[in-house]
Amino acid sequence: MNSLGGIRSWPANWRSTTALMTTTESVRKIPQVLTVAGSDSGAGAGIQADLKVCAARGVYCASVITAVTAQNTRGVQSVHLLPPEFVSEQLKSVLSDFDFDVVKTGMLPSTEIVEVLLQNLSDFPVRALVVDPVMVSTSGHVLAGSSILSIFRERLLPIADIITPNVKEASALLGGVRIETVSDMRSAAKLLHEMGPRFVLVKGGDLPDSSDSVDVYFDGKEFHELRSPRVATRNTHGTGCTLASCIAAELAKGSSMLSAVKVAKRFVDNALDYSKDIAIGSGMQGPFDHFFGLKKDPQSSRCSIFNPDDLFLYAVTDSRMNRKWNRSIVDAVKAAIEGGATIIQLREKEAETREFLEEAKACVDICRSHGVSLLINDRIDIALACNADGVHVGQSDMPVDLVRSLLGPDKIIGVSCKTPEQAHQAWKDGADYIGSGGVFPTNTKANNRTIGLDGLKEVCEASKLPVVAIGGIGISNADSVMQIDAPNLKGVAVVSALFDQDCVLTQAKKLHKTLKDSKREI
Numbered sequence: 001m002n003s004l005g006g007i008r009s010w011p012a013n014w015r016s017t018t019a020l021m022t023t024t025e026s027v028r029k030i031p032q033v034l035t036v037a038g039s040d041s042g043a044g045a046g047i048q049a050d051l052k053v054c055a056a057r058g059v060y061c062a063s064v065i066t067a068v069t070a071q072n073t074r075g076v077q078s079v080h081l082l083p084p085e086f087v088s089e090q091l092k093s094v095l096s097d098f099d100f101d102v103v104k105t106g107m108l109p110s111t112e113i114v115e116v117l118l119q120n121l122s123d124f125p126v127r128a129l130v131v132d133p134v135m136v137s138t139s140g141h142v143l144a145g146s147s148i149l150s151i152f153r154e155r156l157l158p159i160a161d162i163i164t165p166n167v168k169e170a171s172a173l174l175g176g177v178r179i180e181t182v183s184d185m186r187s188a189a190k191l192l193h194e195m196g197p198r199f200v201l202v203k204g205g206d207l208p209d210s211s212d213s214v215d216v217y218f219d220g221k222e223f224h225e226l227r228s229p230r231v232a233t234r235n236t237h238g239t240g241c242t243l244a245s246c247i248a249a250e251l252a253k254g255s256s257m258l259s260a261v262k263v264a265k266r267f268v269d270n271a272l273d274y275s276k277d278i279a280i281g282s283g284m285q286g287p288f289d290h291f292f293g294l295k296k297d298p299q300s301s302r303c304s305i306f307n308p309d310d311l312f313l314y315a316v317t318d319s320r321m322n323r324k325w326n327r328s329i330v331d332a333v334k335a336a337i338e339g340g341a342t343i344i345q346l347r348e349k350e351a352e353t354r355e356f357l358e359e360a361k362a363c364v365d366i367c368r369s370h371g372v373s374l375l376i377n378d379r380i381d382i383a384l385a386c387n388a389d390g391v392h393v394g395q396s397d398m399p400v401d402l403v404r405s406l407l408g409p410d411k412i413i414g415v416s417c418k419t420p421e422q423a424h425q426a427w428k429d430g431a432d433y434i435g436s437g438g439v440f441p442t443n444t445k446a447n448n449r450t451i452g453l454d455g456l457k458e459v460c461e462a463s464k465l466p467v468v469a470i471g472g473i474g475i476s477n478a479d480s481v482m483q484i485d486a487p488n489l490k491g492v493a494v495v496s497a498l499f500d501q502d503c504v505l506t507q508a509k510k511l512h513k514t515l516k517d518s519k520r521e522i
């Protein structure tokens with residue numbers, strides 16, 4: 001938070017105390033969020049959504065209620081504001097007792113209620129503040145009138161770490177500017193950032209005529225467009241509250257802001273998709289199910305999300321080669337990382353499951369200690385069992401949308417694609433990157449059609465996802481691959497060039513240098 005105390009080290013290395021705390025025998029602190037918001041009797045949005053999201057993400061959530069709404073899937077019938085003094089009693093009660101990592105605000109329906117919130121936050125400083133400036137429900141009902149605009153602009157936004165207005169709210173905060181396109185959203189995010197919040201996310205769920213659902217994130221320097229296919233469903237009641245609470249929950253677990261926002265967006269996508277056909281209530285704004293991922297352990301999720309630049313030097317292991325050179329997978333992986341590999345994939349086609357699992361666990365430990373992500377080829381079961389960072393699948397392996405639903409929103413998924421159509425499908429299905437090739441002929445994969453540099457370029461141009469090139473790439477031709485002039489081509493994946501060699505470390509270093517040099521030339 002900006003002026004109310006708390007820490008100021010966003011975004012680089014902020015970690016909640018919870019994430020850093022070691023557990024002792026008798027005390028285990030779990031991440032804690034406080035939501036200050038309105039009650040929705042239909043339980044799709046407001047306090048009820050916040051509680052469900054935090055529970056689904058493995059985070060404790062306390063709730064201070066600012067208003068009670070009579071609301072269902074048809075709309076808001078009535079709103080009852082709680083007396084500001086009583087909101088203050090609730091705030092004092094929990095803030096003096098709990099050790100919150102993050103405070104998230106939703107419906108703050110009057111200036112007086114914002115005043116008591118500000119007073120309590122200055123009495124009890126918290127580590128981070130997420131402000132969802134709720135003003136109008138998607139059904140069109142006013143939840144906080146224009147009287148709150150000036151205190152929002154002057155006193156609440158400047159102390160927020162992130163604000164998450166939808167397009168109507170962004171427009172209201174900016175005095176009524178028109179926001180009808182993604183470019184308008186970018187301009188709005190920039191202007192809102194000037195009001196003082198450290199990060200801005202303008203949500204595009206309600207943007208007219210867009211087939212993708214696009215949110216615009218601005219950190220004061222760079223914009224990120226977070227884009228996903230729009231889910232065709234009437235069950236979108238509470239998406240905004242869900243997104244902001246999920247951001248708060250991820251921050252409480254120790255995520256950086258951009259990771260938190262990306263995971264939250266994917267959480268909303270997954271929940272909407274999972275619940276698109278459910279029927280609750282008779283109106284046009286149905287709620288959705290936040291617990292689609294109940295089977296998974298949210299606490300075990302990684303703190304940092306996929307960084308496309310990690311595809312730079314992508315090392316893929318091969319058991320035959322390791323046997324030939326008489327080295328273990330673990331030694332091969334260690335040497336590759338020491339030589340500069342930026343991501344590792346274990347590709348074990350013949351290994352016994354038990355043996356593979358043990359090796360994979362050992363590799364996870366090595367990779368974690370070096371901050372390098374580890375993916376498993378094809379074997380979703382092994383990836384889950386060893387808590388790898390993700391998987392890489394081929395076109396005839398398990399479908400990517402199913403892999404995504406099994407692994408949840410925060411694992412990395414890569415998919416091999418030879419054509420623009422496959423690349424588009426990979427994006428639609430929720431992959432994080434594509435591997436494209438074989439670029440050149442290779443002995444590693446027999447009978448594999450090569451696509452050449454032209455084919456690679458065509459796939460890169462069609463792909464909304466970052467691309468890593470694969471197939472017959474080594475020190476002699478890596479430069480020609482990197483020179484194809486595609487901004488989303490992030491690196492090369494290699495097998496023989498590293499592992500069918502006497503010294504993996506030396507080859508990795510050489511290849512890393514080659515890639516660095518060719519990057520400099522581009």
Ligand SMILES: Nc1ncnc2c1ncn2[C@@H]1O[C@H](COP(=O)(O)OP(=O)(O)OP(=O)(O)O)[C@@H](O)[C@H]1O
Pocket residue numbers: 045136137138165166167203204205206207213214215228229230231232233236237238239240241242243265268269272
């Ligand atoms: N049909 C959809 N498919 C995919 N994502 C969606 C859809 N509708 C909304 N979203 C996403 O949900 C999040 C919330 O966006 P939205 O703009 O609807 O917020 P809001 O209007 O504040 O929500 P609420 O409906 O709770 O008032 C955003 O990440 C947005 O992109």
Ligand SMILES: Cc1ncc(CO)c(N)n1
Pocket residue numbers: 037038039040045046047069071106107134136137138143237238239240241
């Ligand atoms: C109580 C409440 N808060 C927020 C929203 C925004 O969706 C809503 N509809 N109801």
Ligand SMILES: [Mg+2]
Pocket residue numbers: 138166205206239240
């Ligand atoms: Mg909406």
